[in-house]
Amino acid sequence: xxxxxxxxxxxxxxxxxxxxxxxxxxxxxxxxxxxxxxxxxxxxxxxxxxxxxxxxxxxxxxxxxxxxxxxxxxxxxxxxxxxxxxxxxxxxxxxxx
Amino acid sequence: xxxxxxxxxxxxxxxxxxxxxxxxxxxxxxxxxxxxxxxxxxxxxxxxxxxxxxxxxxxxxxxxxxxxxxxxxxxxxxxxxxxxxxxxxxxxxxxxx
DNA sequence: CAGACTAGTTTGTGATACAGACTAATTGGC
DNA sequence: GCCAATTAGTCTGTATCACAAACTAGTCTG
Numbered sequence: 001x002x003x004x005x006x007x008x009x010x011x012x013x014x015x016x017x018x019x020x021x022x023x024x025x026x027x028x029x030x031x032x033x034x035x036x037x038x039x040x041x042x043x044x045x046x047x048x049x050x051x052x053x054x055x056x057x058x059x060x061x062x063x064x065x066x067x068x069x070x071x072x073x074x075x076x077x078x079x080x081x082x083x084x085x086x087x088x089x090x091x092x093x094x095x096x097x
Numbered sequence: 098x099x100x101x102x103x104x105x106x107x108x109x110x111x112x113x114x115x116x117x118x119x120x121x122x123x124x125x126x127x128x129x130x131x132x133x134x135x136x137x138x139x140x141x142x143x144x145x146x147x148x149x150x151x152x153x154x155x156x157x158x159x160x161x162x163x164x165x166x167x168x169x170x171x172x173x174x175x176x177x178x179x180x181x182x183x184x185x186x187x188x189x190x191x192x193x194x
Numbered sequence: 195c196a197g198a199c200t201a202g203t204t205t206g207t208g209a210t211a212c213a214g215a216c217t218a219a220t221t222g223g224c
Numbered sequence: 225g226c227c228a229a230t231t232a233g234t235c236t237g238t239a240t241c242a243c244a245a246a247c248t249a250g251t252c253t254g
Contacts, residue, residue, distance in 0.1 A: 004108045010211080011101045011187075018190040028232070041212050043234060048210095064220065066232055084188065090108075091181065093115040107242075125201070138243050140203060145241095161251065163201055 004090075007052045008083045012037055013045050017080050020055060020072040028068050046070060054079055101187075104149045105180045109134055110142050114177050117152060117169035125165050143167060151176055 008014055015035055020026055026034075032042055049055040054076030058069045072080075105111055112132055117123055123131075129139055146152040151173030155166045169177075 009106075009108065011106065012211080015187060015190065018187060022190070038213050039233065040214070040235080043232095044211075047234095066219085068233075087184070090112060090115060093112065093119070109242080135244055136202065137204080137245075140201095141242075144203090163250080165202075 002086050025071045122168045
């Protein structure tokens with residue numbers, strides 16, 4: 001029985017990964033406004049994604065204010081592809097005459 | 098921002114609904130062996146699905162032993178279809194050159 | 195009658211999504 | 225210079241929830 005990756009399965013993180021996988025890099029505020037999460041929530045999700053090795057976090061400064069940039073790793077892209085495969089498998093679970 | 102139906106989004110329940118939507122009716126043990134859940138877990142999920150109005154539960158007896166049959170309701174089928182639509186929307190979130 | 199099995203349900207627990215409080219630094223008004 | 229407000233995140237408290245183990249109710253076997 002194939003199991004869905006719970007790190008990716010969470011809707012907020014799924015959206016984050018989908019956005020990141022299409023965009024090369026994104027900063028905190030971009031994701032914040034794109035996804036409509038609270039800051040605390042976004043921060044927590046990015047932590048999880050980093051711990052899973054799915055995103056890389058680069059902390060720096062934009063002039064004098066802190067600025068964090070997120071990037072989807074190769075492992076993240078692969079896990080995401082695998083996730084969609086598993087979901088397709090489930091989707092095929094119903095239809096047969 | 099379209100939100101995924103959390104009742105359906107849980108992998109165990111998604112599988113339950115996919116099976117039920119393709120099968121007209123199924124009993125406890127069939128789902129148990131098909132999905133490989135614990136009895137407690139399956140029972141709890143079926144409760145949730147019933148409370149959401151996605152499955153109908155019919156309790157009866159098979160001879161003298163209790164026998165419960167589950168059926169996917171129309172609302173369940175619609176919610177499931179809507180769920181896949183939302184997921185497709187998310188899936189289209191990344192890809193464009 | 196005692197022990198084992200069947201079909202579920204209830205309960206306890208550990209994990210976790212989310213938001214609101216908090217920190218640290220910067221900028222603007224007076 | 226100083227107070228307030230803003231920015232960029234992080235930390236903490238809470239309420240939910242998936243899961244399994246224990247339990248219930250009743251049946252069957254020896």
